[in-house]
Amino acid sequence: MPQTNVSVIIPTLNAGTMIDDLLTSLEHQRRVPDEIIVVDSSSDDDTRDLVRRHPEVRLIVIDRKDFNHGGTRDMALRESSGDFVLFLTQDALPESDQYIDAVLAPFKQERVALVYGRQIPRADARPAETLVREFTYGPSSFTITPQDVRRLGINAFRASDVCAAYRRTAYLEVGGFENPVLTNEDMFIAARLLHAGWHVVYEAQAAVIHSHNFTWRQQYKRNYLQGVEMEKHRDILGSAPITGEGFAMVGHTMKGLLAQGRIIDMGSFFIDCVFRYVGNRKGKIDAKRAARRA
Template identity: 25%
Template sequence: MINELYHYIIITKSKLFDRAYYLRNYPDVLHADVDTLWHFIRIGWKEGRNPSQSFNTNYYLNENTDVKQANINPLIHYIKFGRKEGRAPNPIPHPGMGKYIFEPVKSCPDTEIPIFNKEYIQTHPKKLDEDLGFEKIKIYGSEINLDDKSRNDYENITLYDTKISIIIPTINAGDDFDFLIKMLINQKGFHEIEIVIVDSGSSDHTLEIANRYGAKIIEIPNEEFSHSHARNLGAKNATGEYLLFTVQDALPPSLTWLNELVTGLKTKDVSAVSCAELPRENADLFYHVISWNHYEFLDVNKHDRILAMPEEPNHFNLRKNGQLSDLACLIPAELFRKYQYRFSYAEDLDLGIRLIKDGLKIAFLGSTRIIHSHNRPAYYFLKRGYVDNIFLSEIFEDFKIPQLKLLNVIEDIAFSYNFLIKNVFTKIQALSFPIQLSTLHMEVKQYLGEAKTYPYPIKTSYQENMSLDPELSGFIDIIINKSGYTQIDGNYQGNLIEAMFGFVNITFEYLKTTHDIIDKPFIESLTACLTKEISILAGAHLAYAYINRSDEDIELAAFLHSILKANV
């Protein structure tokens, strides 16, 4: 008790304890209604709580193992010894310190004229009034005229005397669906907006919400659903002159969004128009990277593009010039009915390519966007990488398939996840933060380069030993066991890590648009992103191996194909 009292006095005198900070950051202390400094001295520091913004308890203990081992209050140590010894109370200074350099002005008064009317203040001393008042509030001055409206987005829009049908395939669309429908039916500038829902078996409030807003509802059995069929059915039942295809988890960013699409269609004189997406607030880094990279590929990050048949119609040019997106695809109803959607996958790209092949133009807008993103686990992206590449090989004859063998790809997968987690991620986490983005990029590339001399892992359970999403680690265990993988002697012979260099460069190119300096908490996002990147690559490589399957691995390839094609 005497010791605690002594600490109380020392800390109070030091002025290094900030009661307001403590209460703000630790509301349980506020509820407990105890003296904040007593709380810090008796319990708080042991729980790693900080006495103020300027002293980081855990940092001090971790950096000064003598203090940690002695089990003494780190703030007391800092006040009595650490400060004199030059020990830092907080993490290392921010990069770029001292960059603001200037010559001071000759000291000026705060203001050249008096602020207060001294004469009035002297004759009207301030009343000490601590009572709460219970009077009606008097409002001086004129009434505020709220009818004199300020500018808004939709005062200058073009009005279209037309009917738009919005077609949305649904299944258990969730609570956000209400907001989506409300935003759609309130879009400005149209004679009429019709909502057509094609539902394949919702058991939540989806149909109730659709009914409440007067949507036309078409119900189909779940097994009848395909992306093309549902949308074609919606189109068949739509009565508008224009069709807008969108999805149940998108959100228009404004009430003029649809008007911008229609204006785009008409002014650019194109047969169909789509727009880019804008990830939601909780979208992860991986989603931002792939979304940004996709729009870099389409060249719509900075402007809109009108797309037409390329001179050289290879798969690269056709994808770059034939892209429509079901997140938002506006097309005249009559034209759509001639073409309709085909396939169970990438039906939007297929439609775009058919339109441009027939000499029509389409547009992809980067200046107008729709809010949409998914946070999906790494395993989803492994499957996505697989399905995308199978699809591309099926529809583009010139799509080049690397000659890979399934067993080698599985060895590569076993190596790559282990190498990334154990070597690359561990070393990234051990760096000093904050760190310049360019330095971090160099470090990551260096750690990846160490693959050449890193050993293949012994056969192990990824589900038990790796911090991966359970479905992904379960899948890796399955392919390792089915393939009969054993540890390989010698240096790494795979392709996945080499491919990762490309993805890492894309990631850092994206980060260059948003960051100069990276702080430590961001690293969790980065490693999660890299895990999804290796997964999408692993999926692609499994697809290449499937396409190159031979008698020796045909059963295993068929087994993996059945797993990886499901539910994407």
């Protein structure tokens, strides 16, 4: 791949406990980014002060009410200059100093438009969360092509802006992220790219440390928003159901917890899955009702 410019974009909100470590990690990558942009949603902690300790980092401050997952990222990308634009969330820490090298490597193939990386659970991740991450982000890399969409259905569009990189020309060709969008902007643009003939790569060597210990209420809200947006974007995603993949993940996690003798965790994870399912279903139902009233 010829010499190119690389931009990194990080949306933040009250990231004071983690942003300094993330920026330091990026500044010590073997392939140092040419540009780092932090888009802060008017944090009320010391996030902006910590960012300003890194003089090479560009800070853009927006009103909190103006943030949305697609529109804010799209604005930042269009403000950037990189031929390849990398997105990270504030709580995703590159596992090594070779993260940027690894996430860029698949772009040597000229039809690759999007590369997303592996998420390795934090040391404090609950046992179920660790198993879910291991199921979703395994150790083997793979490429999704347009020909794979019919076979894989909605699973072909799995991608995550927790740690992802985009070829600028491909991104602009398909119009960029949905705006506004509450969540899953990464899935929707992956679908658009594949429909346009581009390829999407999961690169397991591009790893970050990232996981969540969500409460049941947080899982419900998260999956409610996913249900809303996925219903609104059926024209992009097609009619393939997501339940098959969900059942496979549940089976993998339950078996892992049983093998570890974690019976209480099995019960807790079952309830967690109920909140996920109910939230997703309620989101879809509400989105359908809203569409009928429109």
